[in-house]
Amino acid sequence: MDAATEVIPKVKRKAKQKWMTEEILNSMEERRCAKGNKEKYEQIHKKMQEKCNMSKENWINEKCKEIEQQRKHAPQTMYRNIEEITGKRTFLSTGCIKAMNGDIIIDKEKFLERWAEYIRELFKDDRKDHNIMKNNFAGPPIVKEEVETAMKKMKHGKATGPDNISVEIIEALEDFGIGKVTHLLNEIYDTGQIPTDLSKSIFIALPKKP
Numbered sequence: 001m002d003a004a005t006e007v008i009p010k011v012k013r014k015a016k017q018k019w020m021t022e023e024i025l026n027s028m029e030e031r032r033c034a035k036g037n038k039e040k041y042e043q044i045h046k047k048m049q050e051k052c053n054m055s056k057e058n059w060i061n062e063k064c065k066e067i068e069q070q071r072k073h074a075p076q077t078m079y080r081n082i083e084e085i086t087g088k089r090t091f092l093s094t095g096c097i098k099a100m101n102g103d104i105i106i107d108k109e110k111f112l113e114r115w116a117e118y119i120r121e122l123f124k125d126d127r128k129d130h131n132i133m134k135n136n137f138a139g140p141p142i143v144k145e146e147v148e149t150a151m152k153k154m155k156h157g158k159a160t161g162p163d164n165i166s167v168e169i170i171e172a173l174e175d176f177g178i179g180k181v182t183h184l185l186n187e188i189y190d191t192g193q194i195p196t197d198l199s200k201s202i203f204i205a206l207p208k209k210p
Contacts, residue, residue, distance in 0.1 A: 019059035
């Protein structure tokens with residue numbers, strides 16, 4: 001056995017991931033040899049996981065820096081780098097997301113939180129409240145003809161809002177539908193109160209083809 005150990009060369013463990021360093025591979029071998037000692041095995045495993053997380057994060061950060069530089073001048077290389085990070089073919093909109101402090105976000109939950117944070121910042125309104133005018137400056141009511149003319153100018157086949165009511169549905173109701181919309185618009189105009197559904201916006205990230 002000793003002779004075999006001396007003569008037969010050891011097979012060097014290969015990295016399965018590009019972010020795996022020589023130090024990580026050595027830790028994996030050390031952990032394998034410690035299988036008979038549970039306490040020692042767990043200690044090595046914990047340290048190895050920390051090294052893996054740090055190495056992977058550093059590797060992704062470097063790749064993301066490369067992607068940012070290649071975005072305008074080397075798009076094909078950029079897509080290859082994105083595919084290398086994600087493990088699948090991705091489009092331009094699937095890139096690296098940064099937190100406000102500049103760190104690259106990997107965790108899915110933090111990714112979604114950052115999107116929500118971005119939207120809040122984008123539509124934040126710091127303007128002071130306007131003084132409410134006590135005098136009545138109401139103009140003439142909105143009439144059906146105005147609504148009908150406006151609807152004819154609207155494009156068909158567009159995505160609906162939270163109420164799932166499209167322009168085509170209102171047009172199909174003909175005079176009844178136009179009348180309902182006219183009544184609603186006049187209520188908004190007179191009261192200044194906008195229905196909650198009309199105040200909602202839905203954002204969907206659509207991937208762009210390269």
